[in-house]
Amino acid sequence: MIQPFWLYISYTFPMALASPAPLMRVNGERLMQRLMDLATISPIPGGGSSRLALTDEDAAGRDLVVGWMKELGLEVTIDVVGNVVGTWNVGHGSPVMTGSHIDTVRTGGKYDGNLGVLAGLEVIQSMQENNHQPSRPIAVAFFTNEEGARFAPDMFGSLVYVGGLSVEEALDTVTIDGARVADELERVGYNGSTPCPGFAPSSFIELHIEQGPVLEQVGVQIGAVTGVQGISWQEVTIEGQSNHAGTTPMSMRHDPAFVAASLAVFLRQLSQRFSGHQVCTVGKIDLFPNLINVVPAKAVVTLDVRNTDEQLLAQAESEIADYIKKIELSEGVTITTRPLARFEPVEFDEDVISLVESIAMEHGHTVQRMPSGAGHDAQMLARVCPSAMIFVPSVLGISHNPAEHTSTQDITNGTNILLQAMLSLAEKKDN
Ligand code: GLV
Ligand code: MN
Ligand code: MN
Helix, strand or coil, X not given: CCCCHHHCCCCECCCCCCCCCCCCCCCHHHHHHHHHHHHCCCECCCCCECCCCCCHXXXXXXXXXXXXXXXXXXXXEEECCCCEEEEECCCCCXXXXXXECCCCCCCECCCCCHHHHHHHHHHHHHHHHCCXXXXXXXXXXXXXXXXXXXXXXXXXXXXXXXXXXXXXXXXXXXXXXXXXXXXXXXXXXXXXXXXXXXXXXXXXXXXXXXXXXXXXXXCCCEEEEEEECEEEEEEEEEECCCEECCCCCHHHCCCHHHHHHHHHHHHXXXXXXXXXXXXXXXXXXXXXXXXXXXXXXXEEEEEEEEECCHHHHHHHHHHHHHHHHHHHHHHCCEXXXXXXXXXXXXXXXXXXXXXHHHHHHHCCCCEEEEEECCCCHHHHHCCCCCEEEEEECCHHHCCCCCCCCCCHXXXXXXXXXXXXXXXXXXXXXXX
């Protein structure tokens, strides 16, 4: 079992290792410029961007990044669910892949996902400028709808890429605004022809901001990510009796808003009972008709429940199901649930994790092993090849918020580690 991420309080001190040749370095300023350029597409107040998957805004971001891929001479493929892979065709064998996503939540920052994709381009550009020809091709991918904010599940594109969701089911998925994914892919011009599942890379490594407070709080520069906690998403629809807010006695109400609020309270109490191993979020409550003086007819609520321990996650799900049955009876409402996403905790590859750790130490950085609280495309790629991730600190642990920030120095550190890790992985022979 992987430990909850906030229990990781020990870290490794840097060791000075003798280095025979000057290390190849990335250009952090150029990477920052690309991050800022991408953030100008659909900017929002506070400095972030809003590019929900397969919207016009996402398409504009895609076009910009594909243009950069082409400038670097990469062969660009677009698959049937819109995943984009840019490959630098050097060397032999299956590519070492990096990447992430460029879709955002509605209140996205500049770094979540974007960093992993643009750092991949920076790694390739640095190798090219140093006339370094790796022994394997190097690929950079961005996967469709990692966020899951416009349609479920999250990590949608990478899940289809590894064969975890059929193309038919994926294309038939309906977005929160009622569109079909197949139609949206066509509308934005990213209904590619490359089949899914896609090729299995020789290894996958993703650079990402931590999106949490741990690295900053313990004063560590690099996270060597050991895995990703399990996640359970469901939508709960509560139907009651709509009525007049002034005339309906409290004892006669069948109020979906009250049940929605009770569910949020139950989830908070459940996470407290599970003594800090559990995170639960009610991120969305829609009331119908949503008027001040009307007891609502209906509430639609989303539940996001995560744990690093699969058994505890299953127990949380079962307690939530029992509570739903109980409150349905006591409040005289009708409740239906719809599963949206369910992924077990994932453990990354020990060799790739220790590669990240040793490179970070070689660069003189403090490094700590830690699991990820957020979902990532690397957890899907881990199904088909040795995979791991590199985390860099998030200022105040803030993410999914336009205030999301990571310093240029931390971004440069993380990208240099990505570069060295990919150089090393590209020299690995097939087993
Ligand atoms: C993806 O950003 C997630 O919700 O973990
Ligand atoms: Mn992300
Ligand atoms: Mn995200």
